[in-house]
Amino acid sequence: MNRISLILLLLTLNLFWLDGKAQINANVQQEFQLTIQPTKGPIKLDGILDEPAWNTVEAVSQFNKKFPNDIGAPKKQTEVKYLYDDKNLYFAFKVYDSGTAIIRSLKRDIGHDGNDGVAVVLDPLNQKTNGFYFVVSALNVQSEDQLTGSSDGGISYSWDTKWFSMTKDYGNYWIAEIAIPLKSIRYNSENKNWGVNFVRIDAKNFEYSTWTRIGPNFKSYDLGYTGLMKWPTNPPASNNNVILLPYLTGGISEDKSTSKIETTGNVGFDAKIALNSSLNLDLTVNPDFSQVEVDNQVTNLTRFNIFLPERRAFFLENADLFAGFGIPPIRPFYSRTIGLDKEGNKIPILFGARLSGNLSPDVRIGAMNMQTGRKGNYAPENFSAFTWQKRVLKRSMVKGYFLNRENFISVEEEKKNPLDKYGRNAGITFEYSNPAGSFSYWANYNQSMKPTIKDLNNYAEAGLSYNGRNFGFVLDLANVGKNYYTDMGFVQRISNYDAERDTSIRIGFKHIFSEISYTLMPAKGKIGKMELTTQNFIVFNPDNSFNELESTVQVRTDLKNASSFNLGLSNNITNLLFPTSFTDGTPLPAAQYQYAQFGMGYNSDTRKLFGWSTDLNFGQFYNGTVQSFRVGVNWRNQPHLSLRLNAQFNNIQLPGIYGSTKLLLIAPRIEYNFNTKLFWTTFIQYNTQSNNFNINSRLQYRYKPMSDFFLVYTDNYFTDPLFKSKNRALIFKLSYWF
DSSP states (O other), X not given: OHHHHHHHHHHHHHHHHHTGGGOOOSOGGGTSEEEOEEOSSOOOOSSOOOSGGGGGSOOBOOXXXXXXXXXXXXXXXXXXXXXXXXXXXXXXXXEEOOSOOXXXXXXXXXXXXXXXXXXXXXXXTOSSSEEEEEEEETTOOEEEEEEESOOTTOOOOOOXXXXXXXXXXXXXXXXXXXXXXXXXXXXXXXXXXXXXXXXEEETXXXXXXXXXXXXXXXXXXXXXXXXXXXOSSOOOOOOOOEEEEEEEEEEEEEETXXXXXXXXXXXXXXXXXXXXXXEEEEEEEXXXXXXXXXXXXXXXXXXXXXXXXXXXXXXXXXXHHHHOSSBTTEESOOGGGSSBOTTSOBOXXXXXXXXXXXXXXXXXXXXXXXXXXXXXXXXXXXXXXXXXXXXXXXXXXXXXXXXXXXXXOOHHHHHHOGGGSEEXXXXXXXXXXXXXXXEEEEEEXXXXXXXTOOSSOEEEEEEEEEEOSSEEEEEEEEEEOTTOOOTTSEEXXXXXXXXXXXXXXXXXXXXXXXXXXXXEOOSSSSEEEEEEEEEEXXXXXXXXOEEEEEEEEEEEEEETTSOEEEEEEEEEEEEOSSOBOSSSSOOBOSSEEEEEEEEEEEEOOTTSSEEEEEEEEEEEETTEEEEEEEEEEEEEETTTEEEEEEEEEEEEEOOGGGOEEEEEEEEEEEEEESSSSEEEEEEEEEETTTTEEEEEEEEEEEEETTEEEEEEEEEEEEETTEEEEEEEEEEEEEEOOO
C-alpha cells in the first residue's frame, strides 16, 4: 500500500512539473480590475440603458473563451457596466447576438446549461472560498446559488434570495439589467476589495466565455479566478434585516391498505435574521416540504445502498458547512437522516435553528439544531451539529465538526438496542489548495461515539489531486472501522447483507482510489475535447486481505456541434464475503468472481428542439451476464413546453438455480411553463425493482418574489399486480415572503 502511494505521488509531482508551463496565472486580480461607481440617480430595470449614470462607466469587454476550449476568441463578445447605491449593486450586460435565443425553460432555477444567458460571480470577502452566483437567461429566467471553494458536486441552485432583473432583445444584441440588494448577500462592510467575474453562456455557438481567463479544466464560476472589484469607499453597511416566510398547507389523502381517508392542515414559518452583515440565523417552526419533488428513482445493481441527494431547501443552504466532510461514499453528515426514515418516509420536524456565516474574514461557523416528533413507533429525536472553518495560507483551510443525535426512546426500547440511545461524531480536516487551484491535498480524522463501543470506531482518510490543463490525477486512501457509526451520516460499504440469513453484518474496510486522465483540445476539426480516463478502486478487508478491485478505462469525446459520445471497459474482481442475491433465485455463494463489461453512450446536439441520448452496457456479471440499455428522448417547444422520456432496461442472467431477472424503469416528464411565474410539472416513474408506479404533478405560481402557491397531486401504485393502488394525496401550500 505504501509503495503504491509513493509511486502515484511521484507520478503526480512529475505531471505537475510537466504541465506547469500551461497553468493560467492564479493572480488574475493584478490584470483584471474594475472600480465600481456610485450612481448619481435612480436605476430603472427595463432593459433600456437610458439612465445618465450608465454613461459614466467604462464597460468591461473583451471576454475570454472558456468552453469547450480556450483556443481563440469567443464568436460573440459581451460588455458589462456596474454601479451601486446604498441599497443595491447594479450590473448591465450588453450581449452581442443574433437570432432566436435558445432557452430550455422559463422555470426558475433552471441554471445556465443549454440556455443563452449571463451570470455574475461575487466573492465579497475576496478569499476564494465562498461567494454567490447570479444567472439570468435572455428571457429573464433567474437562477442563483452560493459558491464554495470546493468543486465537489458543482452547484444545485438550491439557495434562494430576492434579486431583480430585466432583459430586452434588440435584434443583433440583447440587454440584461440586474439589481442585487446588498441585504441579500453577506459581506464585511470594512472590506473594499471584492472578487468578481462575469460569465456569458452562448448556447447557439456552444461556447462559454468569461471576463477573466479561466482554463477549460476549471468551472466558469471558480472563485480562484475572479477579478478585483474595488470600492471607492467602504461598501454601504447592510442594515440588519428580518425575513419571515410563513406558510399554510392543507390536503386530502387516501391509504388503500387501510381504506382510510384523511384531511390535513398545517401552519408554520421560516425566518431569516441577519445578526450582522456576515452572520445569519435561520429559524423554522413546523416546516413543511410537501412541494419538494420526489426522488428520481434509479435501478440499483450494486450490493449497497445508494446515496440520494438532498432536495429540501432548508438543508441545502450553506450545506457545504455541514456536508463537506469526507468523500461522497463516506459522509459523516447526511441531512436526509433528519426528518426522513431509511425508506424516505417523512418524520415530522417540530422546529429547528441554524446559525451560519463569518465570525471574522478567516473564520466561518455553522450550528444547527433540529427536533423531530414521534410517528408511530418512530421515537422523537434531536439532531445537533456544529462546524467551523479556518482559512489558512492563500486558498486552504482547517475545519472541524461535532454531531450529536439523541433518541428519546423508552427504557424498554433502550434495553433491547442500547446503540439507539445516541450517536456522536467528531472530526477534523485539513484541505490544501495551491493558489491556482490545480493541486490539492486533504487529510481527515473522524471519530464516532456510541454506548458500549470502545474501539474500531474511527475513519481516517488522505488524498491528493492534480487538475492540469491536459493531465489530471486523483489518489485517495481511506480506513473505516466496523464500529464507525454515523447516525447523522452515510457510509456506503460498511453494511453487508447476508441473503441466506436475512441479516446485515458490519465490516470495516480500507480502500485505495486512483484516477489518471489526459485531455486533448484540438484547435481544428470537429472535436472540441477528448478525455481519456483510467480508474482503479481497490478495497481491502480489515486484516488487509483482498476484497474487491474495479478497474475502468473510458474515452469521452465532446464534439463542437454540442454532441458527445463515450466508450468504456471495466474489469472487476470481487470476493463476496456473504451470499448475495440479485434475483429471486438461490443467492450467489460467498466466493471470488471475475467479470468484465463494455459500455458505450451517445448524446445528441443539446441545442436542438429534439434531442436524444443512449447508453448500452453488456458483459459478464459475477457468474452470469448482464445487458443494460438506457434511452432518453427530449422534445421542447421553447420556451414553454418540454417533454422528456427516460427508460432503462436491465437483463441479468445467472446460471441454473441462481435465476434471472428483468428490471424496467420508465420515467416520462412533462413541463409546461406559462411564463416566468407559473409552472406545471408532471413526473411519472414506473420502477419494477421497487414495485412502484408513481405519479407526481405539481403546479407552482410565484405570485410575488419568493412567495409561492403550490398544488401537488401524488399517486402510487404497484407494478405487480399492475395498477393496484397504494395511496394518493392532493396537497396545497401557500407561502408569503415578508
